[in-house]
Amino acid sequence: MIRTLDDLDAEGTAVGVRVDINSPLSESGDGLADDARLRAHVGTLSELTERGARVALLAHQGRPAGDAFSSLAAHAERLDDLLSAPVEYVDATFCSDARRRVEALEAGSVLVLENTRFYSEENMSFDPADAAETHLVVNLSSVFDAFVNDAFAAAHRSQPSIVGFAEQLPSFAGRVMERELEGLGNIGERASPRVYVLGGAKVDDSIEIAETVLESGLADTVLTAGVVGNTFLHASGVSLGSESDSVVESRARDRLGLAESLLERYPDRIRMPNDIAIERGDERIEVAVEELPVDEPALDVGQRTIDAYADVFETAGTAILNGPAGVFEEERFAVGTRGLFQAATAAGFSIVGGGDTAAAIRRLGLSGFDHVSTGGGAALAMLTGEPLPAVSALDSA
Ligand SMILES: Nc1ncnc2c1ncn2[C@@H]1O[C@H](COP(=O)(O)OP(=O)(O)O)[C@@H](O)[C@H]1O
Numbered sequence: 001m002i003r004t005l006d007d008l009d010a011e012g013t014a015v016g017v018r019v020d021i022n023s024p025l026s027e028s029g030d031g032l033a034d035d036a037r038l039r040a041h042v043g044t045l046s047e048l049t050e051r052g053a054r055v056a057l058l059a060h061q062g063r064p065a066g067d068a069f070s071s072l073a074a075h076a077e078r079l080d081d082l083l084s085a086p087v088e089y090v091d092a093t094f095c096s097d098a099r100r101r102v103e104a105l106e107a108g109s110v111l112v113l114e115n116t117r118f119y120s121e122e123n124m125s126f127d128p129a130d131a132a133e134t135h136l137v138v139n140l141s142s143v144f145d146a147f148v149n150d151a152f153a154a155a156h157r158s159q160p161s162i163v164g165f166a167e168q169l170p171s172f173a174g175r176v177m178e179r180e181l182e183g184l185g186n187i188g189e190r191a192s193p194r195v196y197v198l199g200g201a202k203v204d205d206s207i208e209i210a211e212t213v214l215e216s217g218l219a220d221t222v223l224t225a226g227v228v229g230n231t232f233l234h235a236s237g238v239s240l241g242s243e244s245d246s247v248v249e250s251r252a253r254d255r256l257g258l259a260e261s262l263l264e265r266y267p268d269r270i271r272m273p274n275d276i277a278i279e280r281g282d283e284r285i286e287v288a289v290e291e292l293p294v295d296e297p298a299l300d301v302g303q304r305t306i307d308a309y310a311d312v313f314e315t316a317g318t319a320i321l322n323g324p325a326g327v328f329e330e331e332r333f334a335v336g337t338r339g340l341f342q343a344a345t346a347a348g349f350s351i352v353g354g355g356d357t358a359a360a361i362r363r364l365g366l367s368g369f370d371h372v373s374t375g376g377g378a379a380l381a382m383l384t385g386e387p388l389p390a391v392s393a394l395d396s397a
């Protein structure tokens with residue numbers, strides 16, 4: 001049984017709160033290009049500060065050696081704007097200076113500790129008992145009274161700050177975590193027929209997801225779009241043209257054979273686009289599958305596909321969307337994503353998971369979904385029925 005903020009006695013308590021505010025950075029690298037993940041945690045943090053907690057924030061940003069690997073100074077500044085509570089930042093995570101700052105926290109205020117991934121142990125996977133013995137967890141447990149995990153988007157990681165504290169401290173799920181577990185949990189018990197829409201460009205991953213959800217019975221139908229749709233067309237023997245075919249081959253890597261075998265095993269449960277959209281001159285042209293191949297790359301699905309898939313959503317109990325249907329970043333090729341995603345809200349319950357997918361929804365101003373996840377990989381793990389280490393840790397706390 002996972003405890004939530006309802007079970008936490010917050011007044012005067014030093015609470016370590018793990019959030020996921022991992023964000024795209026501005027080109028100069030010193031500011032945030034998008035603050036959606038910070039906004040998502042405002043509810044949890046405001047509730048804790050209003051209830052008199054002394055909040056120490058733990059978070060990561062990027063991965064070592066990656067472009068987005070940076071300090072959390074800009075995040076702290078942005079949080080100071082978003083929260084009515086005072087927000088401070090310290091350029092250390094668990095050394096004596098950081099611990100002194102936690103001890104000195106006033107009730108109702110927030111201290112942002114430095115990027116957890118600046119420390120080597122946080123970049124490794126541990127089982128919870130070993131994570132509890134890491135320097136970060138041991139040192140911070142000496143100054144925290146309780147731990148709140150609100151970092152759903154990192155819940156698929158077995159890193160110390162995600163799974164270690166539950167062994168040391170009374171631990172609770174934050175409001176983001178709670179909402180995500182409600183929206184994405186027990187997917188196999190959601191109303192059927194369950195329709196998974198797999199679009200986007202992570203083709204090798206999506207083919208594996210298709211296999212998992214078809215084999216397990218989580219999906220009654222898989223609708224394909226984006227480069228994933230082009231790949232299944234290619235695997236079914238359709239030649240899209242040399243441009244699209246080479247994108248498909250490079251993105252599918254060694255999974256093209258698996259796509260072919262899925263089409264053989266589940267011919268009636270996998271649907272492919274009826275048409276695609278290309279750019280000719282300056283125009284969007286829709287081409288029926290029977291008219292392929294074409295010279296130009298397939299950048300979106302066309303209206304015939306949107307209409308055909310919309311019929312499937314009309315009778316769907318649950319629609320699960322991952323991956324945009326086209327290059328939504330360009331207005332002309334956002335038609336498929338807009339049309340398909342809007343149509344999906346006709347399903348009894350509609351769920352959106354995936355980093356770019358959530359970005360597409362924000363950018364296109366789409367609404368009406370029952371659940372939009374803050375997570376990419378973590379959401380997909382839940383939507384394919386995989387247990388999440390963070391959730392198991394909270395469950396056994
Ligand atoms: N037909 C297409 N050709 C090229 N890129 C596409 C096509 N359809 C979708 N994409 C691209 O897929 C990307 C998002 O895919 P992906 O990363 O798999 O999504 P998510 O992060 O939601 O899992 C977008 O940048 C979009 O432009």
Ligand SMILES: O=C(OP(=O)(O)O)[C@H](O)COP(=O)(O)O
Nearest residue numbers: 020022153154355375376377378
């Ligand atoms: O952005 C994240 O995940 P996502 O790319 O799956 O949405 C999380 O912050 C986890 O980051 P990680 O994939 O570097 O562990």
